[in-house]
Amino acid sequence: MEKSISSVFTILKRRSFPALLMFAAVLGGAYAYISTAPKMYESAIRLMVDEKRGTSVSELGRNLTQVSNSPGNSPLANQAEVVKSERVLQKALEIASAKTSPETLNSITTKQLRRGLRVKVVPATNIIDLSYQSEDSQLAANLVNSVAMAMIRDHVQAISSEATKIREFLETKELPKARQALMVAEMEESAYRERTGIISFDEQTKSLVQSLAALEDQQRTLGTQLQEARSRGESIRRITDTSTLNNAYTTVRGGQDDELKKLRAKLAESETKLIEARLKFTESNPIVIQLSEERDALRNLYSQGLNRVSPDNQSIPDNNIADDQISQQLVSSLITSNIERAAIENKLTLVNASVSELRSRLNQLPAQQRPLTALTRKREETATSLKFLQDKLEEARIAEAQKVSNILIIDPAKPATIPASPKIAVVLALAIAIGIVSAIALIILLEMLDNKLHDQDETEELLQLPLLGVLPRLPAKATILQPANFFFNEISLVEPYRMLFKNLEFSTAENLHLFVVSSTISGEGKSIVTSHLGAISAMLSRRTLIIDADLRKPVQHKLFNLNPQPGIAEVFDGTKTLTQAIQPTEIENLWVLTCGDFYGSASQMLESAAMRHIITEASEHFDLVIIDTPPLTICADAITLGRITEGLLLVTRPKVTVKEMLQRTITELSRIQIPVLGVVMNEITSQNQKYYPYSNQASQSKRVDKRTVLRR
Incomplete structure (x- = not known):
């Protein structure tokens, strides 16, 4: 280990000059960049999209200023895109012109402003950060504040414009129609009352009308159910090829009877043997004759069994016997469907009788009461519609007049005193790191290329x-x-x-x-x-x-x-x-x-x-x-x-x-x-x-x- 460390120090000492030269070159480049790069000042403003701040006295105003939280719709992302739109940036330049000299501002276009403007959505919040860099710190602060003000004004104008469209629609189209309809309904009711002299309905009339309406609904429902039952039964009948319920019953019983199942199996076996015998012998052969007699006997027994399970001893063809589970289920469904249809028909007959009875009772009431009831209902509905439209018109006027936005300025931008770029500490740190890595890489490269002895x-x-x-x-x-x-x-x-x-x-x-x-x-x-x-x-x-x-x-x-x-x-x-x-x-x-x-x-x-x-x-x-x-x-x-x-x-x-x-x-x-x-x-x-x-x-x-x- 000590020898390896010693070798490393020896290599570093041997390659110290080119390594130091490389390190100095990187630091020199960093120094040249710091010296020549323009000093950029960054100003930032923080905005919050607050759904509670858009509270209005009208429901329409609340709906227009409401922040949507539906899946796939991000209000913050929408605002982040709107802030870079042409109309917002153009308004921002107009606002900034009041505080900035024309010579300075004329050199900035909306394209340049969009390219330099940075928009950041703070995760897990309703906050948006706007920042802008410029060589003039005062200009950077003025522009980013102007963009925020333009964004707020654009949002207020959008809400007001939407409310104006709703108000104009109500005033020019819907309200005149509603007033005209109410006036016609009132005139018809008044004329009928004057002509007939009726003041109000009897409570019994209202009860009869309500009962009749309920029975008519039930009548329509039963009619639909009856039609469905008939269609279902007809479809199953075509599939099973069954004409009557008795045949259907016989088909199921014939397929489920154990004795008939055994007879069908024996009959199939006898048919097979007879076919094989006919292939080997002639029709006059005793074996063929015996097998034919056995088959005929089995057929007679099978026919007697079918007559036994069939109501009224009706004969059923062999191919109509439901001997598998699916056929048996279909035939059973046909029987059930016919029973349900009969029940619905009976219930519908009773409902029809009740409807006829109620209509007869209503016909016995004074004939003048029915038109008056209809006219009164029409007038009330028209008045309710007019009241609703009038309320919406007032809400639209309030929303149009209010100057409320969901966007709130939290921290306005101020002129920066320290340049944001170039960041001397970061540049020097990166230069030192890159210089060290480059020097080490150069040492490794020189050692790899050097094939001479050294010590x-x-x-x-x-x-x-x-x-x-x-x-x-x-x-x-x-x-x-x-x-x-x-x-x-x-x-x-x-x-x-x-x-x-x-x-x-x-x-x-x-x-x-x-x-x-x-x-x-x-x-x-x-x-x-x-x-x-x-x-x-x-x-x-x-x-x-x-x-x-x-x-x-x-x-x-x-x-x-x-x-x-x-x-x-x-x-x-x-x-x-x-x-x-x-x-x-x-x-x-x-x-x-x-x-x-x-x-x-x-x-x-x-x-x-x-x-x-x-x-x-x-x-x-x-x-x-x-x-x-x-x-x-x-x-x-x-x-x-x-x-x-x-x-x-x-x-x-x-x-x-x-x-x-x-x-x-x-x-x-x-x-x-x-x-x-x-x-x-x-x-x-x-x-x-x-x-x-x-x-x-x-x-x-x-x-x-x-x-x-x-x-x-």
């Missing part, structure tokens, strides 16, 4: 090999070892190489005498590591020889300020012996075998037995032989020499070594069984090393005595 922890985790040393970046003065004063006088440079040398000694079971130094690609500093590692070995009193086997790009003679000839090429050609070709350096106990003047095939020379002899001879004369070879991805020279040495030291460099190449190199070396002594990380800086072994102050206080190192 020692990453190297160990990637290769699963021992990291023998972590070497610092050398100053320019320390790369050249002749003179070597600067390098040996800096303990912060010497100690990492000494630690590497000791780790190399401990990595082998026996004393280390001969090994190869190489890298994956060019530029990782394997030649400098070779030269300085040889210098440390010489400093520790070991006779050390550095062989520059990088024949394609030799550099060891440059690091020690030596002549490139004689070298390996001269020893290989036989013009020089190994002792003659080896060149001493300024450092005591350190010699270098340069590449020499070489023009042939490097691979052919390194693969030859002569090269093996040179290396063997060198290992016999020196305590330690270090061979500098080309990078492994360029040629196989390091592999060739690695087979005849004790192992290979692999040099890596942060931000240079490619992870994939390094992994493939280690895999290939393991496959061909080239011993890898370990890995060294070269040119580590303070950015990719957490702990530096020695400070500058320590390097100044502790010096290596150059007299013990340099050649006298």
Whole structure:
């Protein structure tokens, strides 16, 4: 867990500059937006649609101002749409013109006002919030207040207009007709009274009329029921094909009688046997004759059974027997329907007799009373209708005159003092959040795209090999070892190489005498590591020889300020012996075998037995032989020499070594069984090393005595 956290902090530190640059860019964009965006001020007003506030003294006024709560009808939603209508917005601009300069208001159209006006219905309430934003806070407050006033006036005008239409309709059409009808009814009644001299009806007349009306209603009801019963019975009779009730009864009894059921079953069985016998034999066959006689006997028994259950011994065809449940139910329904019809006919006969009796009694009353009763009823009904219309007319006049609206202003709009947008806190918070996310995304992207090594922890985790040393970046003065004063006088440079040398000694079971130094690609500093590692070995009193086997790009003679000839090429050609070709350096106990003047095939020379002899001879004369070879991805020279040495030291460099190449190199070396002594990380800086072994102050206080190192 601690290692993971440490890796995260290492990555953050490594990518801090681009991440901070991304974060600063996002914040800069937010600052630019805040600086350039116009400051908008928002004013809001709160309205309430109150059904109780629309109470009127008239019922019509209450109905017109009543807020509908029917399902699917939302008064608040309706008002929210009305407030953005063209007529309301036009009225709002007219109202606002009284408090706003024409120059400012002329630039605002109803389309712009509709686009900037925000309408919000507060859930679970009858409240509507209206808001408007503008660069002028006074203009925003004036416009939103004007919209609210226009909305109220439009609502009042709508109620008044509806009441006006009702009043005009009553005054011009309905009331004149009602008055004329009442006047005609009064004149007819008055004329009849004058002509007949009748003043009032007798209570008995009223009672007789009411009774007669009730009986007539009953008569009509019974007639309808009788017609339904006849239709139902006729339909069932057609379905069952039954002519009389006796036949229907016989049909049901015949189908339900157990003895007849058994006889029908036996008769069916006998018919089947007879058919089968006729198929096999002739009509004169005894079997056929016997079966025919049995069938006829069963038919006679079945006919006698039908006569037994049939009233009056009527004969019923076999196909009319209701031997299934549905047929029996239909026939039973036919019988029941006929009984009900007979009962209704009897009851209707009695009602008809009662009606005739009442009519006869009414006919005995004075003939003048009946017309008078009808005329009186007509006058009363006409007067009631006229009174109702007059009441509605008064209600319409009251509703037309009242100036009441259901819409109430709760909180009027006031000029805002703080801009509503841009919201600096929100913009900065979003910018910080987006900046952090963008920076993290950039870090992840860079890490995904970056395939280079960065630190020692990453190297160990990637290769699963021992990291023998972590070497610092050398100053320019320390790369050249002749003179070597600067390098040996800096303990912060010497100690990492000494630690590497000791780790190399401990990595082998026996004393280390001969090994190869190489890298994956060019530029990782394997030649400098070779030269300085040889210098440390010489400093520790070991006779050390550095062989520059990088024949394609030799550099060891440059690091020690030596002549490139004689070298390996001269020893290989036989013009020089190994002792003659080896060149001493300024450092005591350190010699270098340069590449020499070489023009042939490097691979052919390194693969030859002569090269093996040179290396063997060198290992016999020196305590330690270090061979500098080309990078492994360029040629196989390091592999060739690695087979005849004790192992290979692999040099890596942060931000240079490619992870994939390094992994493939280690895999290939393991496959061909080239011993890898370990890995060294070269040119580590303070950015990719957490702990530096020695400070500058320590390097100044502790010096290596150059007299013990340099050649006298």
